[in-house]
Amino acid sequence: MTEAIVATDTTRRPHSGGHGAAREPDEPVVTSSRRIRRSPVIVDDNSSVTSHSSYHIAQSPTDRPIWLEMKRRHQANMEELHGKLADVPRHWLFIRFLNNSFFARRLMRSGMLLSAALAGGVIFYSAFVETWLDDHKDSDEYDDCHSLASFSNLIYQTLPAAIILSLPGSGLRAFEPFKRNALNARKAESKSDDASDNDATLEEEPASGSVATIRRCFVFQLCEVLAVFMLFFDIGLVMYFLYVLFIGALNSCGSVATQIFTIGAAFCYFGLFTVLYYFARYREHIKMQLGAFMENDQTGDLRKYVDLRSDKKLDTDKKMLDVIRTRLYHATRRGDVHELREILEYAKERGLMKGESGFPRTFYATPKIRWKFFARSTENPVHIAAGLGNIRALEILEEYGFDLTVLDKVQRVVISTGGFFWHFIQVIVKRPEGSDAESADSIFHTNLYTPLHCAVATGQLAAVRWLLERGVPPGTLAH
Structure with missing residues (x-):
C-alpha cells in the first residue's frame, strides 16, 4: 500500500x-x-x-x-x-495494547472458545440430558447414565472460572495483571541550608539504572489463587473419572445425548489446561516486559513504599529498621544509588549507626541455621549489589560501614500468591529460565553465601576484582 x-x-x-x-x-x-x-x-x-x-x-x-x-x-x-510511560485508558486497554503480547491474544481466544463450549454444554444438559434422565428413571441404564452425566456436568460447571481466568488478557483495567508505576526518578527539591551538603553529594551521583517498579493488582492475585484451585480440581476429576470407569458407566450407558455430553466434557477438560497454560505464560510475559524478571521484583511488600521522613508510625527503632531493611533491599535491586544513599543518610541522622541496634554490622550479621535446616535471610544489600555487579552501590555500602565478608541466605521462599501459583502450576507449565534463581523450592533448603560467592555465581568479574582488592578472603566456604 x-x-x-x-x-x-x-x-x-x-x-x-x-x-x-x-x-x-x-x-x-x-x-x-x-x-x-x-x-x-x-x-x-x-x-x-x-x-x-x-x-x-x-x-x-x-x-x-x-x-x-x-x-x-x-x-x-x-x-x-x-521517556515516561504513556497515559493509558482508564477502563479498557485498546487493541493496540493487547497486540503487545502474543499470549494475551492466545489467552483470550482459548478462554472465549472454552467459555462458549462450556456454556453450550450447560444448555445441552438442560435441554437433552436432564430431560432423558427424567424420562428414564426406572430404566436399568439410569444409574450408569446419571453417574456419567454427573461427572461430565462437573467439568461444565467450571464456566465462571474459565471466564475469570481469561479476563486478564481482555484489556480490562480491573483485571490488569500489574500496576504501571513511573520510574523512580529523584526530583530536585529545595531544602534548607542544613541539608545543602547532602544535596551536593546526591547530585554528584551518576545516573542510576533504576527500572520501573511494578505491583500485582489484588484481582489478579485472586486469579492466581483461582488458577491453583482449578489445577487441584482438574486433578480431582481424574479420581472421579477412575471411579466412573471402574463401575463401567462408560460402556453401560446407552443414551446418545449423555455420550455426546461426555465427549464434549472431555474436550473442555483439556481446554481448561490450555487456559491455565496461557494464563501462566501471559503472566510471565507481561511481568518481564515491565522489567521484573524475578518473582521478588513484583511481590507487594508495602514497607518498600513507606516514606521514611513523613510517616509518623515509625516511632521506634525496630519499626524504622524493618522499613529501612526493605527499602535498602529493593533500592539495590533496582540499582537506584540515589535512593540507596538517601536511606543510609536517614539512618545516620536518626542515630541508628551509633545506637544499640548496631546498624549495619550487627543488624546484618550472619544468620544462624537452626535445627540444621532453617535460617532467615537478612536481605543484605551487599549480596544483591555484588550479584548485579553494581560497583557504585558496593562503594556506597562500604562507605557506610557494611561488612563485605558476611554470610547471608540468598535463595528464599517467596511467600505470596505468585510463589503459591508457581509452586503448583509448574507441574504443567515449565518455568522461564532464570526466573526462580533467587527462590528456594523449600524452607528446608538453606545455604549461606558471601558477596564474593554471589559475584562469582553471576559472572560479575568487575565486582569480583573489586571485592578481592578490598581484602575479601576468597577461601570462605558457604554454609
Whole structure:
C-alpha cells in the first residue's frame, strides 16, 4: 500500500526524523498543502484499480480507512513523553495494547472458545440430558447414565472460572495483571541550608539504572489463587473419572445425548489446561516486559513504599529498621544509588549507626541455621549489589560501614500468591529460565553465601576484582 506524507500543524504533532527521532524546532519543515504520493518500486499494469484506490486514499483525508484514523488518534506525543510511560485508558486497554503480547491474544481466544463450549454444554444438559434422565428413571441404564452425566456436568460447571481466568488478557483495567508505576526518578527539591551538603553529594551521583517498579493488582492475585484451585480440581476429576470407569458407566450407558455430553466434557477438560497454560505464560510475559524478571521484583511488600521522613508510625527503632531493611533491599535491586544513599543518610541522622541496634554490622550479621535446616535471610544489600555487579552501590555500602565478608541466605521462599501459583502450576507449565534463581523450592533448603560467592555465581568479574582488592578472603566456604 502506498504511503502519504501528511503535513500537519507543528503545535499539534511533532515531526519525526529517522527512526522516530523528534525534529528540532529550528529545522525547516515543508508545509506544502499538497500531499506527496510516494511512487511504488515495482509498477504493475494489472494494478490500476489498486493504484487508483491508493491514490484516492492519499488525496482524500475523509476517505481514509478506519484503522488508519485510529492509528493517527492513538499515536503518543513524543514531546510530552520524554521517556515516561504513556497515559493509558482508564477502563479498557485498546487493541493496540493487547497486540503487545502474543499470549494475551492466545489467552483470550482459548478462554472465549472454552467459555462458549462450556456454556453450550450447560444448555445441552438442560435441554437433552436432564430431560432423558427424567424420562428414564426406572430404566436399568439410569444409574450408569446419571453417574456419567454427573461427572461430565462437573467439568461444565467450571464456566465462571474459565471466564475469570481469561479476563486478564481482555484489556480490562480491573483485571490488569500489574500496576504501571513511573520510574523512580529523584526530583530536585529545595531544602534548607542544613541539608545543602547532602544535596551536593546526591547530585554528584551518576545516573542510576533504576527500572520501573511494578505491583500485582489484588484481582489478579485472586486469579492466581483461582488458577491453583482449578489445577487441584482438574486433578480431582481424574479420581472421579477412575471411579466412573471402574463401575463401567462408560460402556453401560446407552443414551446418545449423555455420550455426546461426555465427549464434549472431555474436550473442555483439556481446554481448561490450555487456559491455565496461557494464563501462566501471559503472566510471565507481561511481568518481564515491565522489567521484573524475578518473582521478588513484583511481590507487594508495602514497607518498600513507606516514606521514611513523613510517616509518623515509625516511632521506634525496630519499626524504622524493618522499613529501612526493605527499602535498602529493593533500592539495590533496582540499582537506584540515589535512593540507596538517601536511606543510609536517614539512618545516620536518626542515630541508628551509633545506637544499640548496631546498624549495619550487627543488624546484618550472619544468620544462624537452626535445627540444621532453617535460617532467615537478612536481605543484605551487599549480596544483591555484588550479584548485579553494581560497583557504585558496593562503594556506597562500604562507605557506610557494611561488612563485605558476611554470610547471608540468598535463595528464599517467596511467600505470596505468585510463589503459591508457581509452586503448583509448574507441574504443567515449565518455568522461564532464570526466573526462580533467587527462590528456594523449600524452607528446608538453606545455604549461606558471601558477596564474593554471589559475584562469582553471576559472572560479575568487575565486582569480583573489586571485592578481592578490598581484602575479601576468597577461601570462605558457604554454609
